[in-house]
Amino acid sequence: MLQGPVIVLVAFAYLGLLFGIAYYADKRADAGRSIIDNPYIYALSLAVYATAWTFYGSVGRAASDGIGFLPIYLGPTLMIALWWLVMRKIIRISKNNRITSLADFIASRYGKSALLGGVVTVIAVIGILPYISLQLKAIATSYAILLHYPEISMPASAGAAPLGADTAFWIALILAAFTILFGTRHLDAAEHHEGMVAAIAFESLVKLLAFLAVGLFVTYGMYDGVGDIFARVRSDSQLSRLLTPLEGVAGSYANWVWLTILSMLAIMFLPRQFQVAVIENKDERHLKKAIWLFPLYMLAINLFVLPIAFGGNLRFPDGSVDADTFVLTLPMAAKQEGLALLVFIGGLSAATGMVIVETIALSTMVCNDLVMPVLLRLKGLRLAERRDLTALLLGIRRGAIVLMLMLGYLYFRLAGEAYALVSIGLVSFAAVAQFAPALLGGIFWKGGTRNGAFCGLVAGFGVWGYTLLLPALVRSGWLPASLIEHGPWGIELLKPLQLFGLAGLDQITHAMIWSMIANVGAYAAVSLLGTRDPQEARQASVFVDAYLQGDTPGAPFWRGTASASELHRLLTRFIGADSADSAFREFARNRGLAWPDSKENALQADANLVYFVEMQLAGAIGAASAHIMVASAVKEEALSIEEVREMLDEASQVIVYSHRLEQKSRELERATEELRGANERLKELDSLKDDFVATVSHELRTPLTAIRTFSQILRDNPDLEPTERARQLGIVIRESERLTRLINQILDISKLESGNVEWNPGPVDMKEIVEDTVAAMSELFKEKNIELYKRVPERVPLVTADLDRIVQVMLNLLSNAEKFCHPRRGKVEIALSEAGGFLRVDVRDNGTGISFADRELIFERFRRAGDSVADKPHGTGLGLHICRRIVERLDGRIWVESGGAGETCISFTLPLAR
């Protein structure tokens, strides 16, 4: 039954079935009914961790080491307990930033650095090559062994066969073709491969079932249960040492611990694990189930490793059969053709699953983070101007897949034969462990810098190459053996397997210790000593504070200019017109706008759109390349450190803002206060005006009434006595004069207040004015029997004033004094004196006096001492107001003093003439 064609046919039928599953899942995804959006599928897809290494290699390791294979599975069990803390954050960050791969993640974290992305890609590709070669070796070996059924013989060394006759070569080619079909049929803007994930989940089931089947058969079919196997092992003097393999030597536990740590890191940082756990994750809540389902899967697939290993050791005690093949050779020895074929398919599942996911993940990295950034920077290619780049992107990825498998094959030919499966795989684990400091540091520590990450990666990878890759090449005969035995140039301290004299550990532990010291040390030291540019600081914040960000972090940081159609053209070139159109339509619809443009609500090329386009591009070509492309399409203004600090430091911004707010509100309060004051004043003025009008009407009516009354008397009584007639006519004239005076004064005031008075200031002799005005008033004073005194010095200096106005002031003051002095023994005194550059004029009377409260009031319009409209028969109430206006206009001062006892003195000063 197990002829070559049958085996090949079954293998191809199985691959066809996988492809069918993938095709179906892709169709469902296109229809929006994803079958992988499910925590069980997610957990099963994580089991891509179990490769041919697990399927064949664990037994091989257990057969020689006992329990030594287990840390590789205990480590992930421990690590996954931390996934709620770590992986959930990585997933959140990746979704927010549309991360497409491990390299993209690290490049993005450290300021979208193309250099860092390239370094990570190179490390991943070189580091993973041994791992791919391991899968090729497993498939080729199992096929060769199965082909010789029923005879059990180990295949000849692969290096001996010519290329065309080497099964491994053809397997590599077939896997390359199959992977291309799986992963790169078309370009997905989000880098999701739903079909691939569904197929991987199916493969995980197949390999588990196959392994459990062979385990059950060996344990209960070939032997009499687990107890029987262990009893036989114990009675075998050669094998019984395997039952307590952790001998009391320090190295044994150290190896155990380091293998655990190594596998803890591998479960996160193997490119294929990152792909299925992060990139293909549909919902971070799937983690809840995966946290216990995945360890359970690993427990199940490891249950029968020891029984099979010991069963094999017992069955083939002479060592003629490679322990790595026990899983296959035991059923063959028991003549179970069907089971042997199932095992072969199980092994094929494990190997193809790993190769497909790993090479797809690596091809994305090679394309997005290694080739495209270089091509885009090569101005000569004019790549940035090409219309459609999707074909180019796919071509690069397909090429990368073929190249990777061919390199894996090459490693298999060069070095693979000398090692067991597990040893080959561990070399790859140690390589990807180098990503741990940069990545874990990057999501929890803002201080990590691009230069630090770069130095750490290079240093760690350098030590890895020296302590693991170099010895592998030596052992395969490609480098002289003296390098290992005596160190380079005979320097013993630099021996690759005992660096600086560290001995007694196995090779992997030794390499891990030194590479981690170099990696973490360089990362931390360079980060702490260096500085970050604004782009780095911004990305650090976006990554470390992932939970604080909304769904679209980063957008507000952008400043620059671009046009929407330019951005649309850019997107079209990379993801095709249909995808670009629908992306733009969705973006516009979410903001209530229209695309393509309509006049009213055109799509603005603001920071949000630019960010959106960069994220879409990042999904297709990675963050670093997307950043370069968008930067070429838009004119981005560089952010200064100050600006970024201001943006990041939201708290301080809020404080500044609230300070400003407080200040504003204080200003507002002050303004309100002033306004209220002004309003009060306005009200006062308004009532004053009303008073003014009322007073003026009142003042005008009094003389008018008198004039009219006496005129009527004179008209109606023509026969009045001449003396009486003369008296009454006198009253009419006096009242007319009073009326004239009142009107003149009102006119004066309105002129003074509107500024329409002509002023002619000049040197004025005050003594002369006093003489003149007193002479003018003397008749009136005599009439009222008022005594008038003058106290004027011999020589009085000239003052600067307007002659007519000063006369007016003097007349006003004298007529005031006449009105308010004592009705019977009236006495008025005028005094001139000189003091401090001013001439002072006092006009004193012996009237009723002025209360203290009224001293300022009397200078206002229509205000008289004593107040109340009713009892003020004398004067117009405008005289003193006019006096004050005139004196103050002439740079003098006027005020009132009341010496008590009914004495009032109104004084004013005028500046002396120079």
Next chain:
Amino acid sequence: MQESEAKGQRLIALFVLGCLLFNYPVLSLFNVAADAFGVPVLYAYIFAAWMLLIALLAFAAESQR
């Protein structure tokens, strides 16, 4: 958020517990030449501890509180 935080802390505690269970010196206590249920003590211990850890993980990860 509250639920997530409690979950995270319980899972961290389980991580620490796992590190203890699968490490020196606890491991060395079981590294003796004796059988339990027909299986060497060391193997029986590791698989039993592993299953216990998975059960606790399931409880912590799925609990709604």
